[in-house]
Amino acid sequence: MVAAILDRPPKKSHKRANFARFLKGFAMHAYRTHTCGQLRKSDVGATVRLSGWVNRRRDHGGLIFIDLRDHYGITQCVIEPDAPAFAVVDQLRSEWVVTFTGKVVHRLEGTANSDLPTGDVELRIETVAVQGRAQELPLPVFGDLDYPEETRLTYRFLDLRRERLHKNIMLRANIVTSLRRRMIEQGFTEFQTPILTASSPEGARDFLVPSRRYPGQFYALPQAPQQFKQLIMVAGFDRYFQIAPCFRDEDGRADRSPGEFYQLDLEMSFVTQDDVFNAVAPVLAGVFEEFANGKKVTPADQFPRIPYAEAMLKYGTDKPDLRNPIEIVDVSTVFGHADVEFKAFKNKIVRAIPAPGAGPQPRSFFDKLNEWARGEGAAGLGYIQFEDEGGTLVGKGPIAKFIPAAALAEMVKIAGVKAGDALFFSADAKADRAANLAGMARTRIGRELNLIPQDEFKFCWIVDFPMYEWNEEEKKIDFSHNPFSMPQYDREKFLSLNNTDAETILGLKAYQYDIVCNGYELSSGAIRNHDPDVMLKAFEIAGYTREETEQKFAGMLNAFRHGAPPHGGTAPGIDRIVMLLAGEENLREVTMFPMTQQAQDLLMNAPSPANQKQLKELHLRVIYPEK
Numbered sequence: 001m002v003a004a005i006l007d008r009p010p011k012k013s014h015k016r017a018n019f020a021r022f023l024k025g026f027a028m029h030a031y032r033t034h035t036c037g038q039l040r041k042s043d044v045g046a047t048v049r050l051s052g053w054v055n056r057r058r059d060h061g062g063l064i065f066i067d068l069r070d071h072y073g074i075t076q077c078v079i080e081p082d083a084p085a086f087a088v089v090d091q092l093r094s095e096w097v098v099t100f101t102g103k104v105v106h107r108l109e110g111t112a113n114s115d116l117p118t119g120d121v122e123l124r125i126e127t128v129a130v131q132g133r134a135q136e137l138p139l140p141v142f143g144d145l146d147y148p149e150e151t152r153l154t155y156r157f158l159d160l161r162r163e164r165l166h167k168n169i170m171l172r173a174n175i176v177t178s179l180r181r182r183m184i185e186q187g188f189t190e191f192q193t194p195i196l197t198a199s200s201p202e203g204a205r206d207f208l209v210p211s212r213r214y215p216g217q218f219y220a221l222p223q224a225p226q227q228f229k230q231l232i233m234v235a236g237f238d239r240y241f242q243i244a245p246c247f248r249d250e251d252g253r254a255d256r257s258p259g260e261f262y263q264l265d266l267e268m269s270f271v272t273q274d275d276v277f278n279a280v281a282p283v284l285a286g287v288f289e290e291f292a293n294g295k296k297v298t299p300a301d302q303f304p305r306i307p308y309a310e311a312m313l314k315y316g317t318d319k320p321d322l323r324n325p326i327e328i329v330d331v332s333t334v335f336g337h338a339d340v341e342f343k344a345f346k347n348k349i350v351r352a353i354p355a356p357g358a359g360p361q362p363r364s365f366f367d368k369l370n371e372w373a374r375g376e377g378a379a380g381l382g383y384i385q386f387e388d389e390g391g392t393l394v395g396k397g398p399i400a401k402f403i404p405a406a407a408l409a410e411m412v413k414i415a416g417v418k419a420g421d422a423l424f425f426s427a428d429a430k431a432d433r434a435a436n437l438a439g440m441a442r443t444r445i446g447r448e449l450n451l452i453p454q455d456e457f458k459f460c461w462i463v464d465f466p467m468y469e470w471n472e473e474e475k476k477i478d479f480s481h482n483p484f485s486m487p488q489y490d491r492e493k494f495l496s497l498n499n500t501d502a503e504t505i506l507g508l509k510a511y512q513y514d515i516v517c518n519g520y521e522l523s524s525g526a527i528r529n530h531d532p533d534v535m536l537k538a539f540e541i542a543g544y545t546r547e548e549t550e551q552k553f554a555g556m557l558n559a560f561r562h563g564a565p566p567h568g569g570t571a572p573g574i575d576r577i578v579m580l581l582a583g584e585e586n587l588r589e590v591t592m593f594p595m596t597q598q599a600q601d602l603l604m605n606a607p608s609p610a611n612q613k614q615l616k617e618l619h620l621r622v623i624y625p626e627k
Contacts, residue, residue: 031099031131037073039118043104050075050123051099051131053161054092056142064089066125068100071166075118077102079125088128095141095161097132100125149588154602156593168590171291172578176243178290179264179574182283188239188266193228195221195245200552205249207259215619221247224571226484227556229267230528233567234559239279241266243574251597255520257575257587258599263523264577267569273511273527276568277303277461284515284522284572288457291581296456303515307464312432316351316439318465321519322458324446328353328438331425334403334411342402344379348427351438354415355445358422359385365448366397369424372444378437381424386412388419399425443519457517457580464488465512468505468541477505479542485510485526487538495537505541515572517580525570532560 031051039048052070059065066077066089077100079089092098102124113119138154139147141161152159159165180190199206199220206220222228224246232240244265252258264283268276285300304322311318314327331352335345358365366383373381384395384403394400395408403411415423424445426438446452467487469480477499487494488509497505511527529535535557539549550557578590588594595601615621 028101035072036068036070036075037117039075039104039121039123041106041120044106044121046104047102047126048104048123049099049101050077052097053141054094054096054098057092057094066092066098066100068098068123069161073118074116075121075123076107076113076116077123077125083125085125085128088130089125092128092130093134095134095137095158096130097134099129099131100127102126149596150602153588153594153596156603160592165589168578168582168584169592171582172574172590172592175287175291175578175581176574178287179283179577180243182286183241183264183266186239186279186283188241189237190242191232191237191240192242193222193225193232193244197222197228200227207247207249210618210620212617212619223248224263225265227553229265229569230484230530230556230567231559233267233269234530234562234564238269239266240268240569244571249599252595252599253597255576255579255587257591257594258597259595261587262574263571264574265569265571267567269565269567271527271566271568273463273513273568276525276527276570277513280515280523280525280570280572281459284459284517284577287577288517288581292457294455298457298459303459303461305461305463308462308466308509309464311462312435312439313351316426316435316437316442317519318462318514319516319519319521320439320460321443321446321452322460323452323456323518324442325356325451326354326442326446328435328442329415331411331414334407334414335427337407339404340402340407342399344382345425345427348429349431349434350425350427351434352411352415353424353426353438353441353445354417355383355422355424355449356417356451357420358445358449359387359420361385361422366422369441369444369448373426373437373441376437376440378426381426381437381441383422383424384408385422386417386419393419397422459515459517462514462516463512464509465514466506467508467510467512467538470506476543477502477541479538481510481512482524482526483539483542484528484535485512486529486531487511487534491531491534494534497537497541499541511568513570515570520576520580522576523570523572525568527566527568530560530564530566532557535560 028049031049033049034043036050036052050068052068054066055069055074056067057064062081064079064086067074068077079086100123103126104121105124107120107122137158139151139158141158144162144164160169183190196209196219199208199218200223204223206223209219209221211217211219225242225244229240242265244263245260246263247260250258266280268279281300281303285297288297306320308318311320313330314320316328328351330350332348332350334340335342335348335350370380382399384397384400387394387396393412395403400408411423417423424441426434426441428434428437466480467485468477471478488511513525514521515523529538535553536546536549540546575587575591579585579587582590584590593601593603600606
């Protein structure tokens with residue numbers, strides 16, 4: 001009975017209560033009467049028992065101070081040289097696991113620690129029991145020194161004991177709890193979808209699992225529950241969600257975990273795009289408001305909707321950081337004037353990136369940005385500085401002399417710059433490459449000029465994605481985003497399209513949308529293509545035969561032919577949500593057991609070779625690549 005009660009963490013309402021009083025009438029527990037984050041002034045005089053790890057040891061004039069740490073916090077414990085347990089305490093080292101019993105006393109005047117909830121008291125150690133010894137540590141738990149990724153991930157169990165990481169993982173757990181609660185409050189029901197399934201062309205490589213019972217055949221781990229959640233809607237369930245694991249055999253990045261990740265997967269029936277937005281925005285805004293620590297959050301009903309084409313023009317990316325006030329403009333027509341002599345920009349798509357207040361910056365500022373652009377594969381980053389000379393705005397810099405006053409005035413009007421500002425330029429024969437460099441330059445300039453506030457989370461929806469794009473390498477039309485999306489086009493006209501209608505096809509938009517926050521794509525979603533004929537046609541336009549589509553998506557097409565409701569959904573990434581709210585820049589810092597960027601689990605030594613018995617059972621033979 002006592003153990004059962006103590007195994008439950010005290011409720012928030014008990015935080016300042018005396019846990020020993022809560023257990024009044026029971027014998028003292030074998031390991032603890034309180035947690036290491038629980039003792040307060042009201043506990044002074046009580047005999048208590050604490051268990052935890054030696055976080056830090058300090059020797060002061062014969063006294064030994066031990067900061068004892070558990071999941072809940074830290075309590076300072078002290079012992080004097082003449083105490084019976086002194087010899088044992090004197091042997092303790094960092095990360096030993098111990099149990100202390102003793103009286104709670106006030107700290108001496110002037111020694112209270114306001115940074116700790118337990119900082120007004122300390123435990124006078126009377127008895128000690130060593131529960132577990134620790135070898136010499138490969139990385140210290142106390143403090144927040146940076147250590148190599150290999151060390152941190154090999155000894156992740158130690159890394160997780162460190163305060164910042166422990167706090168991040170608990171933040172993650174609380175965020176997931178909040179998301180789940182908010183989804184249920186919105187009328188969603190949590191269902192689980194299969195982990196072992198069939199391979200699907202979702203855009204990344206599958207992880208394949210060989211079948212023992214069916215030689216030469218394979219399961220695949222789901223890249224996402226995409227088809228299953230649509231089938232749930234066809235099955236007649238209305239609002240589905242789950243905290244879904246997803247598996248993709250792709251390279252890792254700071255904002256993308258290699259191998260596996262989690263998302264808040266959801267789907268809704270009989271909905272328009274607006275209905276999805278109205279359901280999802282309050283969940284995300286609410287979670288961010290709950291965990292933002294006072295930072296401003298875009299209200300749920302004020303997420304701006306930015307068409308994809310506008311985002312690419314204004315921000316050079318479909319995941320814009322709206323905290324950055326810089327907006328890119330197109331000045332191609334200015335450089336196309338006959339009297340503009342700057343030949344490098346002739347017949348090019350030219351984007352201008354305003355740099356407020358950058359005009360007085362030294363030449364080194366501009367040279368540094370130019371070198372950065374070259375490092376990104378561009379020819380450079382041209383610029384003009386603007387100054388006021390006798391009431392007239394004039395341009396300075398390497399390319400300013402090639403631009404007549406009338407053209408310069410036109411450029412100033414388009415870009416909205418003034419004296420003391422500067423304009424940078426990105427130019428290329430292809431609009432997407434000009435936009436890409438301009439978008440990266442916008443971010444870089446915003447950071448260099450400290451224009452991006454760090455005290456807010458700015459959300460937006462990116463909408464109206466193109467349904468298709470031209471694959472220059474293969475000289476064919478490809479899907480641009482999500483192949484399962486409904487086109488924004490009349491059904492009968494869509495079914496009558498053919499490859500001679502390339503201009504019309506490449507101009508089609510889809511009911512696809514992304515949720516973006518502070519420059520990170522949190523989620524992609526769509527109103528789904530639930531019409532079998534339209535789906536077959538959509539894949540046919542992208543170069544798939546009807547037979548191929550029927551074979552690859554037999555289950556989904558068969559379901560759609562038996563009565564499918566209009567439906568749509570999205571799937572915000574849990575890892576990125578937590579990363580943003582924790583103020584981290586790498587998903588490793590908010591994932592309990594991450595892999596390396598090379599997709600290796602150094603703690604569990606995975607991947608590792610299979611033995612011959614396993615290979616034989618699976619009817620497999622390993623063929624190693626040639627060296």
